Amino acid sequence: MKRDVDSPLFSGSFALGTVSAPGRTPFPALVLSDARVLDLRTALGAPELTVRTLLERWDEVLPRLRGLAADTAGDWLPLDGLRIHAPVEPRQIFQSGANYRQHVIDLAVAHRSPDDPRTVEEARAEIAAVMDRRAAEDLPYVFIGLPSAITGPYDDVVLPAWAEKPDWELELAAVIAKPAHRVSVEEALTYVAGYTMANDLTDRATVFRQDMPAIGTDWLRSKNAPGFTPLGPWIVPTESIADSGDLRVTLKLNGETMQDESTKDMIFGVARMVSYVSQSAQLLPGDLVLTGSPAGNGMHWGRLLRDGDVMEGTITGLGAQRTRCVAEKPS
Template sequence: MPDPQPTHAGPFALGTFASGVSGEGVFPGLVTGSRVRDLSELAPSVRALVEDWDDWLPRLAGLARSSEGTWHDLAALRVLTPIEPGQILQSGANYRKHVVDLVAAEKESVHGATPEEARADAELMMDERARNGVPYVFLGSPRALSGPYDDIVLPALGEQHDWELELALVIGKSGKNIPAEEAMEYVAGYTISNDLTTRDRLYRPDLKAIGTDWFTAKNADTFLPTGPFLVPAAFVGDPGDLRITLRHNGVVRQDESTKDMIFDIPRLIAYVSTTTTLRPGDLLLTGSPAGNGAHWGVFLKPGDVVESEITGLGHQRNTVRSGQ
């Protein structure tokens, strides 16, 4: 269940809720602090609202100020993933410190560099990548989505189940070959995603030439807790200066600013739109900062609790359990 005092930036946010604990009575809702207005008489889903975002945004502002309609206490509802996305586009290796740590570790262990040499070389590589490189993006499965307070269910195969907290954006209008300088016009809002990964299933020993197996490592059921809310972009402030914090069993593991992104949101949108047409409701994850379990040598086990938050977007709390 949600925190008794959830927080979101701005006067309102959107979400998807269920009035029953087993998931019945699902409806799109307008969130104002600790209250939720049922919007099902106006639209069938949050995605339907986003598909006509320019029209709905001012109307939602008026609804948030009104006492009309059916209102619920947020604490009495089950909070689901805020939107059913069309595509899930996921950015890899997009935080400078995170990637520098990985590259430097390889240079030390494989190439025999000193820690100082390894880090200096890695920093130079990231400078060059930021100037002349392009993002690394792959697709995720919508079936991996789960709610912000749902259990994380560990699959039977694999042992190194890891967290990767990320800022996610929701596209608000269609576009192809979008110029970076126009890209922010295509963002409806933001939410939180935790892009879980089973590290020891990421590489296929039987197909080494092919490389990584993103489908198996990242798309188990419940491996993409998302939400609690879709917060309109206008309320979030500078998405390039938000704090991302993850606690594992009460210990802070990730604590970084989105300033550390190598490729910012406009460059990510411009890049992915050269390949695929973006449509309202598409979800774009922007990468995860340093501090995942592989860095700490700690992985998720049954009974663990993962708590995540991003400035102005609320928080998640997920308990880990075995799927066996």
């Protein structure tokens, strides 16, 4: 892990993470912005505690976390030397597609058929009209991901041999605090414990079923390879993020900025997304609601991921992740 020791790790006074020391199993940690961590299993007297089980008691535990963060006499450990894992193991992952206006327009242009008679300008104008209609009809597009795709924010990402066009998608993710079913937009954010970031990798070559085009998208294959969702590093409480609709999402590939967009470009914000998901499914503590990827993906640049690439992602107030791509070794 590389960081600027003179800058805070995240917004606010504390965040949650899952870390481990050499020779120790991972433990849920209270993390301070000055890079100190506290083992919450010891601090809360709960030997079997995980971040997910902590979230199941979020309203009860949050005041205690504030108190622990203010107690400088605790048994704090330096973050340096610890391994940072994905901050939570969710039971469910809800992923949003086509939620950034500019991103959708860019992808639509990139995926045009070679015999499409429209000019680039005409194609962009038509898809922009579709985005306006979707916003007016109030219908987000959500599908389901697998927890087994999650990996840590500094772990290597293995590119499967079958993935011909692996691409990056850095996204803001909401972390659910309590069971939510059929909640209104107005109350939806009260069910969110905090925010983290997810790089929702996608193999563009397998998004659409070529054998049966009428079926449409194949999210299982294109998005759910092991390690295709680097997550974290932290869960930053909602109270430390002033406005989830005004955060900067930035991804660099080998030091070159590829994505750099505000969440202002989202068609549907966090509250709308959480409410929409809850109308069909029941959200559970620790679940993730990914809010979609902004513009600047590899399809737009004509440059997909390959062996040795390094991705560095940041979202305002949520810290930074750094992952290296490694080609799958022949079996």
